[in-house]
Amino acid sequence: MKPAPALAEGFPDLSGMRVAREPHWFRWFSAALIVLVLAAIARAFANGQIEWSYVSRFLTVKVILEGIVNTMVMAVLAMALGIVLGIVVAIMRLSPNPVLKTVAAGYTWLFRGTPLILQLLLWFNLALVFPTIGIPGLWSARAVDVMTPFLAALLGLGINQGAYTSEVMRAGMLSVDIGQYEAAQAIGMGRLRALRRIVLPQAMRVVIPPLGNEFIGMVKATSLASVIQYPELLHNAENIYYANSRVIELLIVAGLWYLLVVSILTPLQMLLERRFARGTLRLAR
Amino acid sequence: MTKPLVAIRSVSKNFGEFQALKSVSLDVWPGEVMCLIGASGSGKTTLLRCINQLATIDSGGIWLDGELLGVREQGGRLHRLSEREIGRQRLKTGMVFQRFNLFPHKTALENITEGPTQVQGRKSDEVRAEALELLRRVGLAAKADSYPAQLSGGQQQRVAIARALAMKPMLMLFDEPTSALDPELVGEVLAVMKELAKSGMTMMVVTHELGFAREVADRVVYMDQGAIVEQGRASDVLGAPREERTKAFLSAVI
Amino acid sequence: MTRLSLSLGLAALAAVASAQAAELPAEIKQAGALKLTVNSTYAPMEYRDPATNELVGLDIDLANELAKRLGGLKIVWSETPFAELIPSLQTRRADFIISGISDRASRRETADFVDYLATGPQFFVMAESEAKAATDLCGKKVGTTRSTSFPVEIEKWSKQNCETAGKPAIQYVPGENSIDVRNQLKQGRIDAAVQGSETLPYAQTQEPGKYRIVGEAFAKGYQGIMIRKDDSALREVVTEKLTAMIADGAYKAILDKWGLGANAVAQPMLNAAPQ
Numbered sequence: 164m165k166p167a168p169a170l171a172e173g174f175p176d177l178s179g180m181r182v183a184r185e186p187h188w189f190r191w192f193s194a195a196l197i198v199l200v201l202a203a204i205a206r207a208f209a210n211g212q213i214e215w216s217y218v219s220r221f222l223t224v225k226v227i228l229e230g231i232v233n234t235m236v237m238a239v240l241a242m243a244l245g246i247v248l249g250i251v252v253a254i255m256r257l258s259p260n261p262v263l264k265t266v267a268a269g270y271t272w273l274f275r276g277t278p279l280i281l282q283l284l285l286w287f288n289l290a291l292v293f294p295t296i297g298i299p300g301l302w303s304a305r306a307v308d309v310m311t312p313f314l315a316a317l318l319g320l321g322i323n324q325g326a327y328t329s330e331v332m333r334a335g336m337l338s339v340d341i342g343q344y345e346a347a348q349a350i351g352m353g354r355l356r357a358l359r360r361i362v363l364p365q366a367m368r369v370v371i372p373p374l375g376n377e378f379i380g381m382v383k384a385t386s387l388a389s390v391i392q393y394p395e396l397l398h399n400a401e402n403i404y405y406a407n408s409r410v411i412e413l414l415i416v417a418g419l420w421y422l423l424v425v426s427i428l429t430p431l432q433m434l435l436e437r438r439f440a441r442g443t444l445r446l447a448r
Numbered sequence: 449m450t451k452p453l454v455a456i457r458s459v460s461k462n463f464g465e466f467q468a469l470k471s472v473s474l475d476v477w478p479g480e481v482m483c484l485i486g487a488s489g490s491g492k493t494t495l496l497r498c499i500n501q502l503a504t505i506d507s508g509g510i511w512l513d514g515e516l517l518g519v520r521e522q523g524g525r526l527h528r529l530s531e532r533e534i535g536r537q538r539l540k541t542g543m544v545f546q547r548f549n550l551f552p553h554k555t556a557l558e559n560i561t562e563g564p565t566q567v568q569g570r571k572s573d574e575v576r577a578e579a580l581e582l583l584r585r586v587g588l589a590a591k592a593d594s595y596p597a598q599l600s601g602g603q604q605q606r607v608a609i610a611r612a613l614a615m616k617p618m619l620m621l622f623d624e625p626t627s628a629l630d631p632e633l634v635g636e637v638l639a640v641m642k643e644l645a646k647s648g649m650t651m652m653v654v655t656h657e658l659g660f661a662r663e664v665a666d667r668v669v670y671m672d673q674g675a676i677v678e679q680g681r682a683s684d685v686l687g688a689p690r691e692e693r694t695k696a697f698l699s700a701v702i
Numbered sequence: 703m704t705r706l707s708l709s710l711g712l713a714a715l716a717a718v719a720s721a722q723a724a725e726l727p728a729e730i731k732q733a734g735a736l737k738l739t740v741n742s743t744y745a746p747m748e749y750r751d752p753a754t755n756e757l758v759g760l761d762i763d764l765a766n767e768l769a770k771r772l773g774g775l776k777i778v779w780s781e782t783p784f785a786e787l788i789p790s791l792q793t794r795r796a797d798f799i800i801s802g803i804s805d806r807a808s809r810r811e812t813a814d815f816v817d818y819l820a821t822g823p824q825f826f827v828m829a830e831s832e833a834k835a836a837t838d839l840c841g842k843k844v845g846t847t848r849s850t851s852f853p854v855e856i857e858k859w860s861k862q863n864c865e866t867a868g869k870p871a872i873q874y875v876p877g878e879n880s881i882d883v884r885n886q887l888k889q890g891r892i893d894a895a896v897q898g899s900e901t902l903p904y905a906q907t908q909e910p911g912k913y914r915i916v917g918e919a920f921a922k923g924y925q926g927i928m929i930r931k932d933d934s935a936l937r938e939v940v941t942e943k944l945t946a947m948i949a950d951g952a953y954k955a956i957l958d959k960w961g962l963g964a965n966a967v968a969q970p971m972l973n974a975a976p977q
Contacts, residue, residue, distance in 0.1 A: 290889035307891040345502055346549035346608075350563035350615055351539040353531050360566060364553050392848075392876050401785070402876075405849040408809070410789050 217412035221403060222419065230399035231420055237316055237395060238382040244321030245381070246374070249328025254358060256333055267329065274326035280387045283319035286310065287391035316388035316395075324381060331373045335366035368436075375432030379425050386421075396420055451514060453478045453619060453650050454499060459508035461494055468494040470674040471508065476619070476652060481645045483661040483682070484654045486671040487697060492654045495671070496621050499652070500541045501534055512540055513618060539567070542612030546624040548604040550596040556583065556607045557592040560614045568615070575614075582610040586640050602633030606640050613644075620644065622653040658701065662686055670694045725939050726772060730797060735776040736769055739796040741784040743879045746904035746960045747802035747925075757781075760900075760960040761800045764818070767952055771943045784879070785849045788813075791928055798929045798936065802898065805926035805975035806851055815926025816941050817971040818953075819962070822919030823855045824899040828887060829914045833894060836917030837863055841870030845883045845892035848876035852896050855921045887913075900925070903961040923975045924967070937972075944970045 221227060255267035274282065289296075290306035297303030339362050347357035389398035400417040404410045452475035461469040469491045476482055484492040497503040499510060501518050510517045517537055519526040529537070550559050560579040564570045583589045586606040596604050605625060612620060622641065626634040638660050645651055645664045655661065661668050661682050668685040670678045670693075678691045689695050730736060740748040740761065748759035757779055769775040782790055787803060790796045791813060805815035825844070827833050833842070840860070846852040853874055860872040875892045877883035880901060887895045897905070899919040906913055927944075929937045947953040948969060957963050 288885055288889065290891070291885065294889070305890060307886075307889045340547075340549075342545060342547055342549040343551065346543075346545060346551070348502060348535075349500060349538060349541075349543040349545075350611070351535045351567040352563075353535050356566065360562070361551055365551075390878050392878075402848060405785060406854075408788055408811075410785065 213415070214409065214412055217407075217409045218415050218419075221400075221409075221413060221416050224403075226399045226403065227396065227416060227420070230394060230396035230417075231424070233393065234382065234385045234395040235424070237313075237320065237385045237388065237393065238378065241317055241320035241324060241385070242378050242381050244317065245324025245328045245377075248322065248325025249332045250363070252325060252329035253332035253336060254355075256329065257336060271326045271329055274323050275330075279319065279323050279384060280390065282323055283315060283387055283391050286319045287312065287315040289315075312388070312391050312393040315391050316385070316393040319391075320381065320384060320388065324377065327377060328374065331370055331377070332366065335370035336362055338369045339365045371436050372432070375428075375435060379428055379432075382424055382428070383421060450478065452476055453480075453513060454652075455511040456495070456499075457509050457511075459495075459498060459505050459510060461491075461498060461503060461505050467674050469498070469505070472671075472674070472676060473508075474669065474676065474679075476650065478618075478650055479648050480666045481651045481664055482653065482667045482669060483665040484652065484669045484671060485656070485658070485661065485697075486677075489673075490671040491674040492669075492671045493623055496543075496623055496652060496654055499619075500538050500543050500621060502543075512537065535567070539615055540617055541619045541621055542615055542617035543621045544605070544608050544612055544623065544625050546627050548596070548601070548608045548628070550604050550608055550611070552596050555593050555595055556588065556599065559596070559607055560611045563611065563615050579610070579614060582613055583607070585643075586610050587636070600633060601629045602636045605629065605637045609637075609640055609644070618650065620649050620651045622651065622655070624654050624656065626655070626657055656701065658686060658698075670697065672697070725935070727797075727933065727936055730775065730936075731773075735778050736765070736772075737778050737780070737795065737797050738765060739780045739782050739787060739790040739799065740801040741787055742781045743784075743881060744802045745880075745901060745908075746962070747900060760819075760956060760962060761802060763956045763959070764947075764953075765800050767947060767956065768940065768943050771946065772939065783849070784847070788928070791930060794930075798927055798933075798940065800927045802900065802925055803928055804851055804898070805924045805973060807975070809928070810973055813928045813930055814937055815924070815928055815973050815975070816937060816944065817924035817926040817974045818944060818967060819900060819925040819957075820922065820965045820967055821898045821900050821925050822922045823852045823896045824902060824919045825894050825896055825916040826902060826905075826913050827894045827916055829911055831893065831914065833916055836920070837867070837869070839872060839894050839916070840864035840867070841872070842893040843873045843875050843891070844894045844896060845875040845877045845886050846896040847879050847883055852898075856896055859920050884913075898925075900962055900965055907961070924971065926973075926975070941970050941972070 252267045252270055255263040256271075258264060258267075287310065289310050293306050295303050296306045296309060336358070343361055343365060344357055347361040352360070385393075385395050386397040388395055389401060392398070396417050400413045404413040454474075454476035456472060456474040456476075458471045458473055459469055460467070460471050468489075472491070472495060474495075484495070486492050494503055498505050499512065499517070504518060509519075515537065518534060519528055550556075551562065554562060557576070557579055560582060561572065561575045564575040564578070565572050580589065580592060583592055586609055588603060588606055588610075591599060591603060591607075596607070599607065609620075609625075625641070626637050629637065634657070638657065641651070641653070641660070642664050653660075653665075665682045667679060668682045669676055670685060670689075670691075672693050678685055678689060678694045685694065686698065689698060740757070740759075742748045742750055742757055742759075744759075746760055748757065748761045750756065751758045762779075765777060769777050780790075780795070784801075787796075787799050787801055788809065791799050800818075803809075804821065805817050809815075823846070825836055825839060833839055836859075841864070844856055846856060853876070856872055856874055865871050875886065877886055877895075880897055883892075883895045883897070884905065886892045894916065902913070902915055927940060929940065944953070948967075954963065954966060957966050
């Protein structure tokens with residue numbers, strides 16, 4: 164065997180030298196600038212015409228706390244409805260049956276194509292179109308008795324959410340390698356069982372980050388239900404300032420609570436992501 | 449006279465304009481180990497997928513264990529079977545995929561027990577015991593609780609073979625089972641397949657591993673452009689091919 | 703020209719100039735326009751004509767007449783929800799508020815009211831309702847716009863007239879605005895509704911025969927032009943012009959045009975509402 168050839172001249176050995184740390188002058192400068200701006204804003208707010216005593220006084224008052232509970236209850240229930248609908252509609256959309264496909268596409272088009280607040284108002288005022296609702300022969304009731312603010316909010320928020328969730332779920336299901344579906348079929352599984360046991364669980368990993376995001380959006384979307392008299396946080400805060408004219412102070416109270424809820428939900432979503440990544444070594448960042 | 453386990457008669461399959469199978473006819477006998485060789489696009493994988501109905505044929509018929517697959521003859525016309533019926537027919541075959549396709553969210557053991565418990569509705573303790581035995585048989589008893597991501601390619605493919613066997617099929621289909629493996633892992637999978645062949649399982653193997661074919665195959669079938677060009681004993685087809693195209697293919701491959 | 707006459711002349715000029723400044727705030731005079739905010743969902747006080755989408759109403763007409771008499775000022779209108787009216791006065795987005803707003807003690811912290819219209823909440827029902835007297839509404843569901851002072855009025859009235867008589871209290875149901883409240887009445891979500899007596903004649907002309915007023919306006923009050931407390935000059939000049947309008951009949955003409963002749967006041971009052 165020939166010995167290795169001698170190395171060429173002119174290329175020094177740098178292995179003893181370390182790379183110096185860059186001073187990043189611009190980063191320091193911009194950070195200082197931002198701190199200054201924030202300090203100026205904080206000072207402006209402190210000196211502004213806000214009666215902070217009203218903020219602290221109403222922050223934990225019973226009506227506000229009830230509002231938060233109602234907000235969260237509605238967010239959870241509407242999201243649950245939205246997820247169930249989303250899965251069903253996504254499966255319909257991916258079905259070989261053209262009728263199911265069209266119905267699914269139509270549902271998505273209709274409920275993504277109209278503003279949420281419009282949908283809430285329509286549900287709440289359903290009795291203008293259908294004074295009585297029911298199943299002929301079995302049961303009937305006045306629409307206004309059935310369509311309470313709670314139900315109208317739940318239907319409006321949930322069905323609207325379903326349209327968005329179905330797209331997320333569909334993308335998630337399509338992201339699962341088709342080989343998985345074929346392997347399931349090869350051991351005799353039908354389409355629905357393969358979806359349920361093999362495809363959907365894998366789709367969940369892709370779907371959790373956007374769904375977590377949607378849930379956080381839902382918590383805030385519940386504030387739209389204030390116009391149909393659902394007593395959530397914003398509605399109750401408004402009632403207080405209608406009585407005492409402290410508009411900004413009460414809006415700050417409501418805003419702080421929304422911020423708090425979202426700040427708690429964000430790390431919870433990360434925990435959920437981790438659980439669904441079980442079985443794979445890579446975690447989506 | 450015994451009947452063939454698989455009888456393929458004048459089967460054609462098109463993908464749009466492209467003719468993947470051109471009126472192919474073939475018999476596969478019980479206990480036979482058949483290797484299908486050929487260039488990609490020759491139709492060998494398509495043929496396999498038609499047998500377990502992952503692909504639907506456009507004309508002709510395939511009988512498995514005497515039963516016509518995918519359709520029912522009635523009043524002189526063919527009617528497609530329901531999804532349920534097709535699922536039932538698929539239970540007679542087991543398939544091993546080139547890319548393993550193990551379920552990543554289930555352990556090795558769970559991958560194997562999934563079919564018998566969910567599809568066949570069998571009792572979980574029985575199934576578990578059998579699954580552990582299968583894992584032992586493919587040399588992976590220690591990996592029962594590992595997830596696919598924790599296994600090497602060769603180990604995954606062996607689990608995939610066990611998964612297919614758990615359904616107690618009468619025919620095993622292998623679609624290029626070692627093509628996606630690093631060279632040093634190929635041997636362990638081929639060893640499992642050899643043991644399976646020895647145990648009497650009917651196997652159809654699409655492969656490029658001519659050494660394996662020579663050693664284990666009862667019959668080698670060379671396909672090109674959607675048709676069978678030559679078939680016969682491994683020593684004949686591989687050692688002394690008659691057709692020009694077969695010779696050309698073999699010299700390119702070796 | 704002697705020094706004395708010059709200084710006297712200058713003093714006279716200064717006096718006249720300051721007297722004129724006391725009439726109308728300088729910035730309004732300079733702008734040549736009044737900035738006014740209204741909540742335009744309150745027919746017939748201020749609303750958008752469904753046919754032409756123009757901003758019309760009793761308050762609009764009164765404001766236009768006032769602006770004319772204040773030296774031909776233009777008006778720059780802006781619209782907000784009811785709850786934003788007071789803030790827009792506080793932030794000086796509006797020079798004063800004339801928007802069907804009730805004079806209430808709780809609102810007089812930073813502003814004064816020049817009362818110009820008698821009003822009061824009033825019950826009304828669908829024409830086919832069985833309620834005949836206001837006390838028939840005890841125990842029933844009554845709705846009104848939640849951002850107004852009416853929920854409190856209803857509660858007070860209910861205490862005085864229902865609970866003291868041993869009857870069940872009125873159940874208050876909130877609504878977003880007067881149209882929403884009427885919608886809920888039509889659907890049967892509420893048995894009766896409450897609106898300012900100034901809006902009912904209009905509602906009845908829009909949908910003839912649909913509604914029926916029940917009882918008298920309870921809790922008599924006034925609607926006032928809301929002016930910042932420190933804007934006394936503006937308040938004086940507005941009161942002056944309004945008095946003139948009442949005297950020469952222009953005020954009555956506008957009220958009659960909108961069917962509210964019965965709500966007229968004899969002269970503008972300052973913070974006259976009783977509470």
